Amino acid sequence: MKKKILVINGHPNAESLCASLAANYAKGAEQAGHEIKLVHLSQLSFDPILHKGYLKIQDLEPDLVQAQKDILWAEHLVFVYPIWWSSTPALLKGFLDRVFLPGFAFKYHKTDPFWDKLLTGRTGRIILTTDAPWLWNLVMNWDPAIRTMKKGVLEFCGIKPVSVTQFDSIKNRKPEDIKKYLQKVFELGQKAL
Numbered sequence: 001m002k003k004k005i006l007v008i009n010g011h012p013n014a015e016s017l018c019a020s021l022a023a024n025y026a027k028g029a030e031q032a033g034h035e036i037k038l039v040h041l042s043q044l045s046f047d048p049i050l051h052k053g054y055l056k057i058q059d060l061e062p063d064l065v066q067a068q069k070d071i072l073w074a075e076h077l078v079f080v081y082p083i084w085w086s087s088t089p090a091l092l093k094g095f096l097d098r099v100f101l102p103g104f105a106f107k108y109h110k111t112d113p114f115w116d117k118l119l120t121g122r123t124g125r126i127i128l129t130t131d132a133p134w135l136w137n138l139v140m141n142w143d144p145a146i147r148t149m150k151k152g153v154l155e156f157c158g159i160k161p162v163s164v165t166q167f168d169s170i171k172n173r174k175p176e177d178i179k180k181y182l183q184k185v186f187e188l189g190q191k192a193l
Contacts, residue, residue, distance in 0.1 A: 003192045004035045006074035010081035010092030014042045017170065017178065021127055022080040024182045028189030037070050041091050048094020054102055067099050076123045076192055077159060083130040083145040096153055105157040117158025124154045124162040125193065127185060131171040163193060 007026045011018035019040060026038040044063040051058060060068070071077065081092050088096075102108060107116040126149055150162045165188065167173075167181050 025189035028186035120158030
C-alpha cells in the first residue's frame with residue numbers, strides 16, 4: 001500500500017551523514033511509489049525559541065505553517081537526527097517546540113490531567129546516529145534521545161507505532177559500513193517502514 005511520507009532531517013548541517021540518510025530513505029520510498037516530502041530543517045527560516053512557552057503562542061513563520069500542513073498530510077513521519085549530549089540537536093528541539101503545539105499536536109483537558117492526541121492515525125520512524133556505542137547510550141544514559149522523541153513527543157501526540165533505527169559508533173565506522181547504512185535506510189524507505 002502506497003503511503004504519504006514526510007522525512008525530516010534534524011541535523012543543522014545539510015551535508016551531514018543524517019542528510020544523506022534522510023535523502024536515501026526518501027529516494028527508496030519514492031522509487032517504491034510512495035509520495036514523499038523531504039524537509040531539511042537547516043533550510044527553513046524560523047525562530048527556534050518558544051519565547052513565552054504556552055502562555056502566548058507566537059505567530060508561526062511561513063516555513064512552520066508549511067511544516068504543520070506537511071505533518072497533517074503525512075501518514076508516516078520519519079525523523080533523522082544525531083544524538084548530541086544525549087539529546088536531539090537544538091535546531092530539531094526548537095522545531096518541535098514551535099510546531100507540535102497545543103491545538104495542533106495535542107490538546108489538554110480542562111477538567112482532568114489528560115490530553116487528546118491530535119496526530120493519531122500516523123506511524124513514525126526515528127533514524128539516528130551517535131558516536132557512542134549503542135550499549136553506552138542504553139545502559140549509561142537510558143537512551144534519552146530515543147525515549148524523549150518516541151514517548152515524550154511522537155506517541156504523546158498519537159503517532160504510533162514508532163520504530164527506531166540507530167547507527168552507533170559513527171566516528172569509528174569505515175566507508176563500507178556507511179554504505180551499508182545508506183542501503184539499509186533506502187530499503188526501509190522502499191517498504192515505508
